[in-house]
Amino acid sequence: MKNIFTVLAGAFLALPAFLSHAVLNVLACEPEWAALTTEIGGDKVRVSSATTAQQDPHRIEARPSLIARTRNADLLVCTGLELEVGWLPALLQQSANPKIAPGQPGNFEAGRFVQRLDIPARVDRSDGDVHAAGNPHIQQDPHNIALVALALAKRLAEVDPANASYYQSRQTDFSTRWTAAMAKWEKRAAPLENIAIIEHHKNMEYLMHWLGMHQVGTLEPKPGIEPGAAHLTQLLSRLPQQPAKMVLRGAYQDDRASLWLSEHARIPAVVLPFTVGGSERAKDLFGLFEDTLQRLLDANK
Amino acid sequence: MFRHVALATALAATLAAPLHASAMDDAELSRIRVEIKQLKEAYESRIQALEQRLQAAESRPAAPARSAAAAASPANAFNPAVSLTLGGTYANLKRDPAQYRIQGFIPGGDESGPGKRSFNLGESELSLSANVDPHFSGKLTFALNAENQASVEEAHFETLGLANGLNLKGGRFLSSIGYLNGQHAHAWDFVDAPLVYKAMFGGQYKQDGLQLRWLAPTERFLELGIEAGNGNAFPGNDRSKNGIGAVTIFGHVGDDIGDSASWRAGVSLLRTASAARNFSDIDHTGTGVTDAFAGDTHLWAVDGIYKWSPNGNSTRINFKLQGEYFRRKENGTLTYDTQAQSLGTTLLRYGGAQSGGYVQGVFQYAPNWRVGLRLDKLNAVAPSLALAGTALTSADFRQLLPYAPTRSSLMFDFSPSEFSRIRLQFAQDKARPGVTDNQVFLQYIMSLGAHGAHSF
Numbered sequence: 215m216k217n218i219f220t221v222l223a224g225a226f227l228a229l230p231a232f233l234s235h236a237v238l239n240v241l242a243c244e245p246e247w248a249a250l251t252t253e254i255g256g257d258k259v260r261v262s263s264a265t266t267a268q269q270d271p272h273r274i275e276a277r278p279s280l281i282a283r284t285r286n287a288d289l290l291v292c293t294g295l296e297l298e299v300g301w302l303p304a305l306l307q308q309s310a311n312p313k314i315a316p317g318q319p320g321n322f323e324a325g326r327f328v329q330r331l332d333i334p335a336r337v338d339r340s341d342g343d344v345h346a347a348g349n350p351h352i353q354q355d356p357h358n359i360a361l362v363a364l365a366l367a368k369r370l371a372e373v374d375p376a377n378a379s380y381y382q383s384r385q386t387d388f389s390t391r392w393t394a395a396m397a398k399w400e401k402r403a404a405p406l407e408n409i410a411i412i413e414h415h416k417n418m419e420y421l422m423h424w425l426g427m428h429q430v431g432t433l434e435p436k437p438g439i440e441p442g443a444a445h446l447t448q449l450l451s452r453l454p455q456q457p458a459k460m461v462l463r464g465a466y467q468d469d470r471a472s473l474w475l476s477e478h479a480r481i482p483a484v485v486l487p488f489t490v491g492g493s494e495r496a497k498d499l500f501g502l503f504e505d506t507l508q509r510l511l512d513a514n515k
Numbered sequence: 516m517f518r519h520v521a522l523a524t525a526l527a528a529t530l531a532a533p534l535h536a537s538a539m540d541d542a543e544l545s546r547i548r549v550e551i552k553q554l555k556e557a558y559e560s561r562i563q564a565l566e567q568r569l570q571a572a573e574s575r576p577a578a579p580a581r582s583a584a585a586a587a588s589p590a591n592a593f594n595p596a597v598s599l600t601l602g603g604t605y606a607n608l609k610r611d612p613a614q615y616r617i618q619g620f621i622p623g624g625d626e627s628g629p630g631k632r633s634f635n636l637g638e639s640e641l642s643l644s645a646n647v648d649p650h651f652s653g654k655l656t657f658a659l660n661a662e663n664q665a666s667v668e669e670a671h672f673e674t675l676g677l678a679n680g681l682n683l684k685g686g687r688f689l690s691s692i693g694y695l696n697g698q699h700a701h702a703w704d705f706v707d708a709p710l711v712y713k714a715m716f717g718g719q720y721k722q723d724g725l726q727l728r729w730l731a732p733t734e735r736f737l738e739l740g741i742e743a744g745n746g747n748a749f750p751g752n753d754r755s756k757n758g759i760g761a762v763t764i765f766g767h768v769g770d771d772i773g774d775s776a777s778w779r780a781g782v783s784l785l786r787t788a789s790a791a792r793n794f795s796d797i798d799h800t801g802t803g804v805t806d807a808f809a810g811d812t813h814l815w816a817v818d819g820i821y822k823w824s825p826n827g828n829s830t831r832i833n834f835k836l837q838g839e840y841f842r843r844k845e846n847g848t849l850t851y852d853t854q855a856q857s858l859g860t861t862l863l864r865y866g867g868a869q870s871g872g873y874v875q876g877v878f879q880y881a882p883n884w885r886v887g888l889r890l891d892k893l894n895a896v897a898p899s900l901a902l903a904g905t906a907l908t909s910a911d912f913r914q915l916l917p918y919a920p921t922r923s924s925l926m927f928d929f930s931p932s933e934f935s936r937i938r939l940q941f942a943q944d945k946a947r948p949g950v951t952d953n954q955v956f957l958q959y960i961m962s963l964g965a966h967g968a969h970s971f
Binding site for chain 2: 265266268269270273274275276277278279281282285286299300301302303304305306307308309310311312313314315339342343438439440466467468
């Protein structure tokens with residue numbers, strides 16, 4: 215019995231030594247930031263994502279497994295802009311990890327480095343679940359990815375100075391490939407300019423901004439309020455005056471409202487991967503935009 | 516002749532042009548050079564300015580949103596976040612709630628019954644919270660009840676990222692014993708607390724004291740904690756003692772099962788004590804008497820929660836299964852009829868053991884719509900009372916007669932948004948022998964203002 219205790223006590227004391235390894239532990243709030251951190255961090259980081267492409271980033275449970283992962287993280291890479299307000303504060307409080315507290319270098323908020331859209335002039339819950347800091351779904355504009363990549367490389371270098379030049383060179387490499395890819399995508403996307411769409415939630419704004427598309431309605435009557443029959447019927451009746459080319463939704467969103475409108479308005483319902491992992495082809499950030507574009511172009515034929 | 520002149524003029528003009536150009540060459544060229552140089556300089560400075568702007572945008576945090584907070588004067592910028600919860604019920608109770616009691620359990624606390632009939636304002640909660648400084652955060656929650664009384668529900672500080680997974684909380688707070696105890700009533704899935712909470716804690720267990728939690732640096736969630744308090748809360752009471760009046764120890768483990776499910780399990784232990792903890796009872800003559808318990812209370816609790824949703828996306832459908840089991844032992848003395856209103860004050864040795872628990876499942880079958888079922892069961896065996904040599908029998912302690920109270924509750928709720936919920940609940944309550952109380956509740960819960968993150 216005494217031996218068991220000695221072994222247990224020994225294992226317990228040795229635990230931190232086992233866990234403090236050379237690689238940087240990164241917890242990304244959303245899959246796109248996990249993918250970006252992998253692009254820049256390479257094998258110097260160990261990345262996991264708190265959410266998957268099948269989950270609504272607004273509605274995540276502060277699960278025990280996430281608390282444990284937050285506890286062991288050296289760097290947190292999140293969108294910010296109140297996207298994770300319903301669960302991240304609980305993780306930060308319970309994990310008691312000073313490295314990733316707000317304001318620390320270990321707390322990286324991607325939303326701070328991009329031009330934000332939809333900053334509300336009026337903040338009132340009667341307008342639904344509005345984000346006072348602006349629309350947080352920034353990852354669907356590749357220019358935002360480029361800006362965040364630059365800032366993230368700097369942050370990785372700050373948190374892990376020993377590998378600063380490694381992160382810098384990977385960022386340069388990524389940036390070269392990304393710029394080339396963007397030029398290619400923008401050329402291909404020319405036919406999408408000025409088309410009108412309907413979206414499920416106001417989560418495609420950055421994509422539309424990038425491609426010059428615009429929306430003429432949302433399936434949700436107000437942000438965060440589930441689509442209802444009355445609102446959908448009204449939306450349908452407005453379509454003859456304000457035609458839309460397609461109805462968009464993210465991979466994590468309920469398909470019923472979108473399919474209903476598609477059937478009644480005879481416009482294609484398009485599921486976009488929305489983030490890395492949202493479709494078979496969206497395996498990384500390049501795949502995410504390739505596939506998004508392909509799906510939009512297919513629907514626009 | 517005229518043709519010649521015209522030709523000559525044309526020729527002259529044609530020839531003159533290059534001549535004129537060559538004459539202007541130097542002045543013009545230098546002017547163009549200057550212009551190009553100016554353009555180049557202008558562009559360079561503009562590009563530099565753009566680069567500076569980009570760098571500035573990268574390095575500095577984004578400008579605050581054009582919100583009310585940003586517009587507020589600097590003095591108000593540090594105001595705490597305010598959140599308000601409004602709640603109320605309509606209750607239809609078959610039996611008079613004044614007669615309500617859970618037999619086999621020494622009653623305590625004022626929240627052990629089903630509440631009043633008809634329309635009732637529930638507890639309205641007003642919370643203020645903010646970070647104190649880089650080391651602490653603080654929170655105060657007032658509860659305003661239907662009797663126009665305000666009470667301090669919670670008032671505590673908590674450390675911010677103390678180090679090594681340690682969290683220290685101090686003040687008045689909901690104990691982390693069990694699962695449901697740490698949650699505010701507005702986050703519950705049913706109108707009222709499980710029967711075992713009513714019987715053993717008189718509602719919820721909270722006390723004034725300190726809590727220290729430690730989160731292990733492991734891949735799997737493992738948390739250990741200890742609370743030390745004054746022990747004033749039921750099942751203890753105020754004993755006017757220095758030192759620690761009650762101690763709670765708890766441990767939690769939890770993990771995911773794939774992307775779709777996650778769980779948490781816990782064990783807790785509470786040790787507290789009482790001196791002259793009064794309660795009302797009726798003896799065999801039918802007289803209402805005041806009895807009192809003094810002694811130690813030990814309480815064990817095990818709890819478990821399992822949550823499931825397809826791919827972890829709880830928006831459309833999700834399911835939650837939770838259960839808790841408590842076991843309580845009390846040893847000490849029981850004073851019969853402290854006011855000498857009936858057969859005379861008598862001091863007896865007392866040993867009691869009670870147990871109980873509940874299992875509940877809540878299923879969200881469509882966005883915003885949920886249905887839930889909860890089964891409560893308690894068990895109280897006959898206490899050991901040293902009655903020999905006294906004029907008393909066990910019939911003089913009606914409240915302590917052995918019984919196994921049960922209750923079944925069925926609930927439906929609808930949440931138009933994340934911030935509002937309307938609930939209908941039916942319950943069949945058999946908390947005392949021979950009486951079945953059918954209860955119908957209609958409840959609303961509204962959250963205003965800052966909306967804190969919910970714990971698992």
